[in-house]
Amino acid sequence: MATQHEMELIDSAARAQQAMDEGLSGEKMLINMGPQHPSTHGVLRVVLELDGEEVVNVWPDIGYLHRGDEKIAENMTYTQFIPYTDRLDYIAPLANNVTYAYAVEKLLGMDVPPRCKYIRVICAELARISSHLLGIGAFGMDVGAMTIFLYTFREREKIYDMAECISGARFTTSYTRIGGLSRDMPPAFVPMLRAFLKEFPATIDEVDKLLTRNRIFCERARGIGVLPKEIAIDLGVTGPCLRGSGVDWDIRKSHPYSSYEDFEFDVPTGTLGDSYDRYLVRMEEMRQSVRILQQAIDHLPDGPVNSPDAKILLPDKEAVLTKMEELIHHFINVTEGVNAPPGEIYFSAENPKGELGFYIVSRGGGTPHRLKIRAPSFVNLQALPVMAKGHMMSDMVTILASIDFVMGECDR
Amino acid sequence: MTPQAAIDRLRVRFGDAISAPVEFRGEITITVSRDKIAAACQLLKTECGFDMLTDLSGVDNYGEDPRYEVSYLLYSLADRCHLRLKVRVSEDDLIVDSVTGVWQTANWHEREAFDMFGIRFRGHPNLKRIIMWEGYPHHPLRKDFPLAGIPAELPETAVDADTVRAAPMLGGPFVASSGTRSAIRREPRQYDTIAEQQDKLSNPTKKESV
Numbered sequence: 001m002a003t004q005h006e007m008e009l010i011d012s013a014a015r016a017q018q019a020m021d022e023g024l025s026g027e028k029m030l031i032n033m034g035p036q037h038p039s040t041h042g043v044l045r046v047v048l049e050l051d052g053e054e055v056v057n058v059w060p061d062i063g064y065l066h067r068g069d070e071k072i073a074e075n076m077t078y079t080q081f082i083p084y085t086d087r088l089d090y091i092a093p094l095a096n097n098v099t100y101a102y103a104v105e106k107l108l109g110m111d112v113p114p115r116c117k118y119i120r121v122i123c124a125e126l127a128r129i130s131s132h133l134l135g136i137g138a139f140g141m142d143v144g145a146m147t148i149f150l151y152t153f154r155e156r157e158k159i160y161d162m163a164e165c166i167s168g169a170r171f172t173t174s175y176t177r178i179g180g181l182s183r184d185m186p187p188a189f190v191p192m193l194r195a196f197l198k199e200f201p202a203t204i205d206e207v208d209k210l211l212t213r214n215r216i217f218c219e220r221a222r223g224i225g226v227l228p229k230e231i232a233i234d235l236g237v238t239g240p241c242l243r244g245s246g247v248d249w250d251i252r253k254s255h256p257y258s259s260y261e262d263f264e265f266d267v268p269t270g271t272l273g274d275s276y277d278r279y280l281v282r283m284e285e286m287r288q289s290v291r292i293l294q295q296a297i298d299h300l301p302d303g304p305v306n307s308p309d310a311k312i313l314l315p316d317k318e319a320v321l322t323k324m325e326e327l328i329h330h331f332i333n334v335t336e337g338v339n340a341p342p343g344e345i346y347f348s349a350e351n352p353k354g355e356l357g358f359y360i361v362s363r364g365g366g367t368p369h370r371l372k373i374r375a376p377s378f379v380n381l382q383a384l385p386v387m388a389k390g391h392m393m394s395d396m397v398t399i400l401a402s403i404d405f406v407m408g409e410c411d412r
Numbered sequence: 413m414t415p416q417a418a419i420d421r422l423r424v425r426f427g428d429a430i431s432a433p434v435e436f437r438g439e440i441t442i443t444v445s446r447d448k449i450a451a452a453c454q455l456l457k458t459e460c461g462f463d464m465l466t467d468l469s470g471v472d473n474y475g476e477d478p479r480y481e482v483s484y485l486l487y488s489l490a491d492r493c494h495l496r497l498k499v500r501v502s503e504d505d506l507i508v509d510s511v512t513g514v515w516q517t518a519n520w521h522e523r524e525a526f527d528m529f530g531i532r533f534r535g536h537p538n539l540k541r542i543i544m545w546e547g548y549p550h551h552p553l554r555k556d557f558p559l560a561g562i563p564a565e566l567p568e569t570a571v572d573a574d575t576v577r578a579a580p581m582l583g584g585p586f587v588a589s590s591g592t593r594s595a596i597r598r599e600p601r602q603y604d605t606i607a608e609q610q611d612k613l614s615n616p617t618k619k620e621s622v
Contacts, residue, residue: 063543070528071552075559106437233463233489236517247489254492343436346467346485346494359469359485372469374485382520411543 028056031393035064039142039397042407046384046396053393058385062378065411073371077337078104078178081371086172088373088409091134092127092352093173094163096409101176102257103347103358107340108178108312114301116180117259121296122193123166123175124258124349125289129200130159131352132240132282132289135404139279140211142401143220148207155203158196165189178338179313180306193297197290204286212283221276225387225399228273235386236379239354240281241403245273251350258349262299263292275402282404312338337366346374353377353404373412377405413488415440415495418460422452441496449499450509450535453484457514462486462495465511468521470529474555478502480531484511501531510536528553 031048034040043064049057069088073081085100086093098120105112112120133152140148160170166189167175167182175182211217227237232245242249250267252260268284270277306313310329319326342364348357354376361370380403387399413421415433419442422430430452431443444452456462467485478500486495499508510533511518522533523542530551533539541548545567550557 063541063545066543068552071557071559109437231516234516236465236515249489344441344483344496345437345439346496348466355466357467357485359467359483361471369473370469370471372467374467374469378520379517382517 033396035061039400041138041400041405044381044400044405044407044410046400048393048396050393055388055391055393055396058388058396060381060384062381062407063411065407067412069412070371070373073368075367077366078340078368079333079337082176082178083172083174086174088375088412089131089351089353089356089377089406090171090408091406092131093171094123094167094175095127095131095349095351096356097173097176098124098258099347099349099351099356100358101178102349103345103360104178104338104340106347107343107345107360107362108338109341110179110307110309110312112180112307113304114259115184115303116305116307118296118300119166119181119185119305120176120258121260121263122185122293124351125292125296126159126162128289128352129286130156131404132286133159135352135401136207136211136279136282139221139275139398139401139404140207140217142397143217145211145214145217148210151203151206151210155200158199162189162192162196165192177306177313179309184305190297190300193293197294197297201287201290204283204290208283212280218276220395220398221274221279221402223272223274223276224391224395225275225402226273227383227387231386232273232383235383237354237383238379239351239376240278240285241354241380241383243268244270244278244281244402246270251348251355255348257347263295265289265292275398278402278404339365340368348374351376353406353409354380356409373409375409375412377403377407377410378412381405381410413460413491415493418456418462418495421460422455425455426452439494439496441498443498443500446499446501446508449482449484449497450511450514452497453486453511453514456486456495456497461488461490463489465515465517465521466494468511468518468525470525470531470553472529472553472555480506480529482508482525482531506530507532507534509534512536527551530554 029050031050032045033048034045035043040046045061045064047059047061048055069084072084082097082100085096088096101120133156137149137152163173164170166185167173227241227245229245229247232242233247237245246269248267248269251257253267265288268281268288270281310326311333314333315326315329320330340362342362344359344361346357346359348355355374356376357374359370359372359374360368363369384399384403387403388396391399419430419433419440422442426448429445429448434441464487465484466487469483471481471483473479473481480501480503482499482501484497486497487493501508508531510522512522513535519537520542522536523538523540525531526533526539527541527543528551540546544552547567548564550562550564552561
């Protein structure tokens, strides 16, 4: 025989209202994200203050990958520092090599041959594609789209193969020299690059189809981590993060270096400055890089790649072994380095992450008195609290991925 | 506004506090006296359109007086030009007015200059070390700091030998003993094939007879 029990239902809405009326607010919680969290893409530590799931305060803590590159630079010749530039933004080592070479050449007041400039453009644009592929792939994976990462890494593999072909190393390229390149591009490189340019736009379209109108991706990225234009400028943010906020500023256009004035390309900008805009800017920049690469390979000038000045670049090995003057230049170049005039310069270039600048103070001689690296990731990360405050804890992952930083250059 | 026009305006306002411009490779540098730097930056930002602080860097001119300098690189997005300001600071009174009130981006740059050179910034909202850890006793980019470094104590960590306890074994250890057989030979499916091979090795004549 069934018995009936009276049950009192809890009115949760009324309880919540009562809590609100009494002014109850949750206890704040401090959470430590990183330095070994997978979404911090390296060794960034972020201390979060949470109210429930909402981020109230953010304190980025950097320095876990500090290797003292600036101190090391003061103790070696300009040429010896080139391998250290590989390890700044290690996603795009070729672009760092190019920027550093131009900085020292600016200090020396010299110019490089047109073929060298074009090859450096090719290097910088390949590095840009490589970096954006990782940025977008990791962004997709962080918000749950695993496939994108595999697609973009398939293409990055081809870029690594090309880097190996051109410089001899896949990762730590050290391709440029002060006044030129370590070697001319090998004949096999041109068909490799042409094949890549033919295949690659299809991959961008694939990623575009998978992500750009993907409901889940849009929900996670749109309106998240908004960085208003004025604040972005005030914070010194550069690169895709600045352009995502709608500022039409690209060093390749505003201060053309490395013969960028010869190339036709557009600079994409966003409107809102949210994570989705930064993603869109990176997607379009890859398409524009393909355009630049196509023009560079079609109009590649002939001629030498190295400046003829034997006081700056190492002379030919054969000449060193047979002629006195070249032997002296070789000896001085290797032991003392290039003799730079006293003075101070700042050179910056549009790297994949933003404006990478080298501020070199020279007192004359072969080593810098002070070499300051203005790293885009260092400056862009400072915008993290502005972007993250008021969002959910899970949006931190989106925001970090959309800044696309590399701790190697942030901590130096 | 061009850098030259901006310098003219600065000199009208601050007079001798602004040095004559020095040009090297197309870059213009002026030296500003220490007490006027924040005001000069404010004027350059609000009246001359230098809306971005691209870089801020400390420099150690060891053996000179004043020993340190702080170098500010300003950029105007509208006019697309740079201007470098410099402030010289002596070792005895190593403090400069902060420009965080002018550009927010100066916050981390100034913390870095403090961390690396020990230059303090008056009015900085959070002047702590940024790259080295809190409590580190030296300033590594000073010229009298050796390249090889100076040993220093690492900060206390949340987890150390005293707080770590071994995980309970619950009847273990369930570890295969190593060193007796190779990994291939430990594989159960390999038992038969290995036995066969051993058989062949020990009786080479048997194979012929088969």
